[in-house]
Amino acid sequence: MNLRTRVCIALAATMVLLMVGIYQVSSALLSRSFAQLERVRTERNVARAYRGFQQMIGDLHQKAVDWALWDDTYRFLADRNEAYVQANLAEQVLRDMKVDIILFLNTSGQQFYHARVKRLPDFPAPDPEILRALVAPLRHRVLNPGRQSGFQGFVMLQGNPMMISMRPVLPTKDVRPHRGWIIFGKYFDHGALAALSERTCLDIHALHMDGDPPISPEDTQAIVRITSENPYPLRAAGHQTIHGYVRCEDLFGQPALVLKTVEPREIYWQGQRSIRTLMGFLLLACVTFCAVILWGLERLILRRLTSLSAQTDQISQEGTAQQRIELPGSDELAGLAHSINGMLAAISERNAALEHALEGIARVDAQGHYTCVNTAFAAVFGYRSEEMIGTAWCQYLYPKDLEQDQEALHHAYQRMLQEGKAEVEIRGYRRSYQRFHAQLMLVAVRDRLGQYAGHYQFLKDITERKRLESQIAHQALHDALTGLPNRRLLMDRMQHAIQRMRRSQHAVAVLFIDLDNFKVVNDSMGHEAGDALLVAVTDRLQFCVRETDTLARLGGDEFVLLLEDLTHVSQACGIAERIITALSGPVHVGEHEVYVTASIGVAYSDDATTTPETLLRNADTAMYQAKARGRSGYTLFEPSMNARAIARMELEMGLRQALERDELRVVYQPIHDLRTGQLRGAEALVRWQHPERGLISPGEFLPVAEETGLIAAISYRVLEQACRQWQQWYHEHPVLAHLELSVNLCGKQLQDPRLVEQVTEILRRTGMPAERLCLEITEDELQLDPERAVARLQQIRDLGVHLAIDDFGTGYSSIGRLNQLPVHHLKIDRSFIRRLGQAEDAMTTVDAIIMLAHAMEVAVTAEGVETPDQCLELQRLSCDAAQGYLFAAPLSAEQFTQYLRQSAYFPLPAEQLPDTLPQAA
Numbered sequence: 066m067n068l069r070t071r072v073c074i075a076l077a078a079t080m081v082l083l084m085v086g087i088y089q090v091s092s093a094l095l096s097r098s099f100a101q102l103e104r105v106r107t108e109r110n111v112a113r114a115y116r117g118f119q120q121m122i123g124d125l126h127q128k129a130v131d132w133a134l135w136d137d138t139y140r141f142l143a144d145r146n147e148a149y150v151q152a153n154l155a156e157q158v159l160r161d162m163k164v165d166i167i168l169f170l171n172t173s174g175q176q177f178y179h180a181r182v183k184r185l186p187d188f189p190a191p192d193p194e195i196l197r198a199l200v201a202p203l204r205h206r207v208l209n210p211g212r213q214s215g216f217q218g219f220v221m222l223q224g225n226p227m228m229i230s231m232r233p234v235l236p237t238k239d240v241r242p243h244r245g246w247i248i249f250g251k252y253f254d255h256g257a258l259a260a261l262s263e264r265t266c267l268d269i270h271a272l273h274m275d276g277d278p279p280i281s282p283e284d285t286q287a288i289v290r291i292t293s294e295n296p297y298p299l300r301a302a303g304h305q306t307i308h309g310y311v312r313c314e315d316l317f318g319q320p321a322l323v324l325k326t327v328e329p330r331e332i333y334w335q336g337q338r339s340i341r342t343l344m345g346f347l348l349l350a351c352v353t354f355c356a357v358i359l360w361g362l363e364r365l366i367l368r369r370l371t372s373l374s375a376q377t378d379q380i381s382q383e384g385t386a387q388q389r390i391e392l393p394g395s396d397e398l399a400g401l402a403h404s405i406n407g408m409l410a411a412i413s414e415r416n417a418a419l420e421h422a423l424e425g426i427a428r429v430d431a432q433g434h435y436t437c438v439n440t441a442f443a444a445v446f447g448y449r450s451e452e453m454i455g456t457a458w459c460q461y462l463y464p465k466d467l468e469q470d471q472e473a474l475h476h477a478y479q480r481m482l483q484e485g486k487a488e489v490e491i492r493g494y495r496r497s498y499q500r501f502h503a504q505l506m507l508v509a510v511r512d513r514l515g516q517y518a519g520h521y522q523f524l525k526d527i528t529e530r531k532r533l534e535s536q537i538a539h540q541a542l543h544d545a546l547t548g549l550p551n552r553r554l555l556m557d558r559m560q561h562a563i564q565r566m567r568r569s570q571h572a573v574a575v576l577f578i579d580l581d582n583f584k585v586v587n588d589s590m591g592h593e594a595g596d597a598l599l600v601a602v603t604d605r606l607q608f609c610v611r612e613t614d615t616l617a618r619l620g621g622d623e624f625v626l627l628l629e630d631l632t633h634v635s636q637a638c639g640i641a642e643r644i645i646t647a648l649s650g651p652v653h654v655g656e657h658e659v660y661v662t663a664s665i666g667v668a669y670s671d672d673a674t675t676t677p678e679t680l681l682r683n684a685d686t687a688m689y690q691a692k693a694r695g696r697s698g699y700t701l702f703e704p705s706m707n708a709r710a711i712a713r714m715e716l717e718m719g720l721r722q723a724l725e726r727d728e729l730r731v732v733y734q735p736i737h738d739l740r741t742g743q744l745r746g747a748e749a750l751v752r753w754q755h756p757e758r759g760l761i762s763p764g765e766f767l768p769v770a771e772e773t774g775l776i777a778a779i780s781y782r783v784l785e786q787a788c789r790q791w792q793q794w795y796h797e798h799p800v801l802a803h804l805e806l807s808v809n810l811c812g813k814q815l816q817d818p819r820l821v822e823q824v825t826e827i828l829r830r831t832g833m834p835a836e837r838l839c840l841e842i843t844e845d846e847l848q849l850d851p852e853r854a855v856a857r858l859q860q861i862r863d864l865g866v867h868l869a870i871d872d873f874g875t876g877y878s879s880i881g882r883l884n885q886l887p888v889h890h891l892k893i894d895r896s897f898i899r900r901l902g903q904a905e906d907a908m909t910t911v912d913a914i915i916m917l918a919h920a921m922e923v924a925v926t927a928e929g930v931e932t933p934d935q936c937l938e939l940q941r942l943s944c945d946a947a948q949g950y951l952f953a954a955p956l957s958a959e960q961f962t963q964y965l966r967q968s969a970y971f972p973l974p975a976e977q978l979p980d981t982l983p984q985a986a
Contacts, residue, residue: 072362080355087347095343099336103307107328108297110267111309114324117265118313121257126217126230128162129249133232134212142169142177142234142244154180165227166191166250169234174204177245188225188252196222196250200231203316207233210243218316219253224277226253226322253322272323280323288312288323305330369398377405425524428510431517433457445503445526447496458522461493481507481520490527501528544618546596547603555617555625559677562615562629571630572671574637577684578606578644580622581662581696586654594654601654602661605647609640625681634669634701641665641699662697664688669701716769723753724778730754731786732955735964736807736926736948739940744965746805746839748948749787750955751779777813781823784808788833790958798965807839809871812846816853821860828864835865839890843871847886855886862887869926874914891918895929898949901938908938915942 132138141149152158154167159182169177179193199220207214210233217230229250233243251257253271262269272280272288280288283300290298291312300308307330313322369392376390389409392402425442427435434457438450446453446461459474477489486508494500506523542554550558562573580602587595599622606624610616615627626644628637644665651658666687668680687702694700723729733747753761770776791806814820828835840861847854847870858868869890874897893914900907911927918925927939930949939947956964 072367073359076355076358076362080351083351087344087351095340096336099332099339102336103330103332104299106332107299107307107309107326110265110326110328111297111311111324113265114261114267114269114309114326115311115313117261118253118324120264121253121261122217122219122228122230125164125228125249125251126215126232128164129215129217129230129232129247132167132249133215133234133247134237136237138234138247139236139244142171145178150178150180154178156180156182160184163251164249165252166193166196166248168193168196168248168250170197170204170246170248172243172245174201174246185252185254185256188254189223191222191227191250191252196220196227196229196248200229200248200316203231204246210235216316219313219322220315220317221273221275221321222250222252224275226271226273227251228253228257229316268327270325270327272325274321274323284308284310284323284325291323301330302327304333365396366398369394373398373402380409425522425526427453427458427522427524428519429458429522430519433459436519442522442524445495445501445524446493447499477505477507481509482517485509501526502531503527547600547618549603549624550615550617552617552619555615555619555627556677556681558615559627559680562627563673563675563677565629566671567673569630570671571632572634572669573680574628574631574634574667574669575680575684576626576628576637576641576644576699577666577668577681577688578624578626579664579688579692581664581692583622583661586659586661590654590657590659594657594659597654598652598659598661601652602648602663606644609643609647625684631669634667637667637669638699638701641667645698664691664696665699666691667699667701716766717773719755720753720766720770720773720775723755724775724782726756728754728756729779729782730957731783731790732957733787733790733961734948734955735953735961736805736946737952738946739936739944744804745946746807747961748807748809748841749783750809751783752955771811771813774813776811777817780809780811780814781827784824785827785831788827788831788838791837792832794962794965801965802834802837805837805839805867806833807841807869810840810842810846812843815842815846815857820857821864824861824866825864828866836867839867839869841869841871841890841892844873859887872928874910888923890924890926892926892928893944895949898927898929898935898939899931901935911939911944912942915944919943 137149137153140146159165159167159180163184164182165184165188166179166181168179171177174197176193176197181190181193183190199222200216203216212235215230215232219226219228221227227250229248231246231248234245234247235241235243258269258271272284283302287298287300287308287310291310296311298310300310302308307328309326309328311324312320313324315321373390373392376392380388380390389406390402392399425445426439427442428437430436434455435453436455438453440450443450443453473489474491477487480487486506488504488506491503491505492500493503504525504527506525508521508523509517510519510521512518542551543549544551559573559575566573583595583598586598599618602624603616603618606616606626610626611628613629617625617627619625626640628640631637645663648661648663651660653659666684666689668683668687670680683702687700691698691700730752732750732752734750735744736746736748737743738745751763751767753763753766755761767776770779787806787808791804794801794804810820814823817823824840827833828838842854842858862868867889868887869892870886870888871892872894873891874894891914893911897907897911897914901911902908915925924945926946926948927935927944928948930936930939930947930951932951935949936947936951953964
């Protein structure tokens with residue numbers, strides 16, 4: 066049965082049912098509609114009555130506003146003049162205004178004046194005091210009375226409704242405070258009710274809620290139905306009239322008055338007559354409608370639906386979205402045709418968008434052949450879209466990786482069938498045989514029966530991402546500056562090298578390479594120069610190694626070389642020598658020419674049980690031994706070195722504890738004037754009194770303190786302790802005020818930006834005179850940062866502290882640089898003094914140093930004087946002072962005190978002098 070037949074049958078059945086039921090239904094529906102119309106009209110009239118009542122109150126309120134903003138009223142509340150009373154508050158004036166009372170209140174709410182009249186015979190004259198008491202609570206609601214302030218409404222006064230308006234009295238224009246309140250009151254009597262009925266053209270009755278006069282039971286039932294949802298309840302009084310009610314609330318929000326309207330039921334009777342007339346016309350209309358609707362449906366709908374269906378079937382059979390449906394008109398069917406054309410256009414646009422999408426999209430049938438391929442998808446493989454259609458998609462995978470990817474593809478295919486989609490990474494190849502990586506999303510397509518009908522492929526080329534991932538992985542395992550493997554990759558390769566050693570029976574070796582004095586280059590020339598030097602050193606190291614070797618950088622100036630497939634330790638030593646030779650030549654860093662050397666530790670092992678950590682630690686230990694032996698060389702690891710390394714570590718730990726436990730002791734070596742032989746001062750030296758090992762030589766623990774950075778803390782500790790001791794000697798023997806105390810400064814202190822502040826604070830705490838203190842610094846420490854060192858030394862000299870260069874002649878500077886340094890003393894190294902009288906060059910050197918120093922007004926002190934001949938020779942060369950075992954060894958504070966008692970400054974009786982001098986501490 067086609068659509069036309071079904072529509073005709075349905076329409077005929079509908080018309081029959083309509084004609085049968087229309088008479089029964091229409092009567093009830095129309096009656097209800099007319100009743101509703103009657104209700105709406107009555108509710109509007111009730112609302113109009115209520116608005117008329119409010120307008121009457123508004124009229125009274127407007128009079129009150131005019132009086133409240135009248136300057137005469139404002140003055141009346143100030144002076145209570147009789148002229149105002151005679152002119153405005155006379156009884157006739159109130160009758161003309163139809164006002165029953167005018168009441169004036171002052172700002173405190175007390176009655177100021179009132180005027181009233183018994184205008185109505187049935188209503189008593191209003192009592193002003195009762196009215197004042199009623200409105201008193203309202204006045205307190207307005208905290209700051211203004212021109213817009215006030216109240217209007219009605220109250221029940223003496224059992225009768227009275228419309229009132231209360232306003233603050235203000236001047237007309239100026240902004241001045243109010244002087245009180247004015248209240249207009251008017252009874253809502255029968256005359257007012259008649260005026261309201263006349264104004265609204267309605268029959269209005271007023272019902273008092275207090276029951277005086279009593280309200281009928283019918284009216285009471287209607288009044289109780291008044292709610293916020295039903296403010297105007299209605300009551301039909303038979304078939305002739307209908308009553309409407311509205312409740313009026315007084316100024317206190319209490320229901321006090323009900324307005325009732327009485328209207329004839331004209332609409333109801335008119336509706337009944339209309340229903341009877343309409344029924345006749347409806348019967349005729351139904352018959353006519355059936356004929357017309359059948360003709361209209363055929364012409365306007367059914368025929369056009371047939372055309373729409375035929376054109377849609379044609380487009381579906383041809384399978385193209387380019388055709389359009391032609392259906393003239395502007396009705397819903399034409400709109401449907403337009404919507405179908407829009408859908409066809411959207412499909413065409415979507416196909417075009419898919420074709421030009423940046424992401425590769427393709428359609429694969431159930432047999433695994435491409436049926437639709439967009440340009441981006443084909444471009445990934447280097448083909449045109451039409452070339453790939455009809456080909457199997459698996460043939461585009463990289464042949465070498467097909468077996469490796471087959472399992473992953475199989476799992477992805479199964480997951481797609483189960484879950485509807487799956488994602489997998491594939492490796493394919495382009496037409497040019499260039500390999501690429503891609504991320505493939507498979508989305509299943511199912512037919513109407515839910516059977517698998519193929520799938521869509523969404524392809525994204527991730528070759529660049531894979532390249533970046535590889536690059537990041539490379540950066541994670543390689544040094545950023547040199548490109549060499551880092552510690553992580555080195556340890557991995559060492560582990561594999563040891564595993565290969567177990568199979569090949571060959572040995573491996575690790576060379577730990579540390580550049581000598583690299584920090585000097587970095588500090589003096591800058592970090593960029595240091596980086597350039599590291600890159601140049603890397604190039605030279607790579608030139609010395611084999612392709613199978615691994616050269617790594619651990620950080621800073623530390624390199625590690627891993628050697629494999631060795632048969633003898635000499636092979637590792639040979640490569641170490643080759644590296645030392647390669648680094649011996651100058652390196653060009655910018656405009657400078659730098660010489661760099663290296664200390665190399667060699668760890669050789671053919672033990673398959675060794676570990677990478679052990680090999681690296683052994684090579685590191687051997688490297689430190691190479692540095693201790695003079696640097697610029699290599700040292701082969703021996704098991705005994707571990708014991709020395711452990712001993713050094715224990716020494717470092719003990720030294721840290723020595724600072725905490727105060728185990729460091731200060732000793733003093735006298736300095737004598739060679740011209741007079743008298744005591745000139747003393748040099749403070751540090752000693753370590755170990756609780757178990759006893760006295761430890763400075764040559765054993767000071768290098769460790771230098772390497773660990775503890776030397777600065779030790780030096781500051783020695784400086785403060787020595788200054789306190791000098792102060793003690795001075796207080797006990799004021800004659801020693803001329804003695805000078807010499808204390809050594811280390812390189813770490815010279816680099817400390819707080820050096821001057823620390824020295825100043827120690828002088829303050831100990832009370833040591835600055836001019837009695839001499840700080841000594843070696844030549845080598847001055848070379849670390851000459852400009853900054855000279856600046857800090859000048860700041861110390863400005864404090865009044867004397868400065869001296871210690872061990873002069875052993876560093877890299879020359880005496881010609883003395884005029885650039887703010888020093889007072891120069892101490893010739895003991896290596897020159899020891900050779901006096903034995904080597905002519907030593908005599909010449911010492912003589913030249915003394916002459917040039919004196920020419921620059923710098924005093925000279927000789928260190929390490931041990932024989933009288935050396936002392937005489939120094940006196941002959943005009944040396945200023947000397948110290949050494951000839952005079953006394955370094956003495957403890959107690960021993961030095963005893964030494965002072967034997968000097969010329971303490972002329973004690975001979976029997977009080979000790980028999981022997983104190984021994985060295």
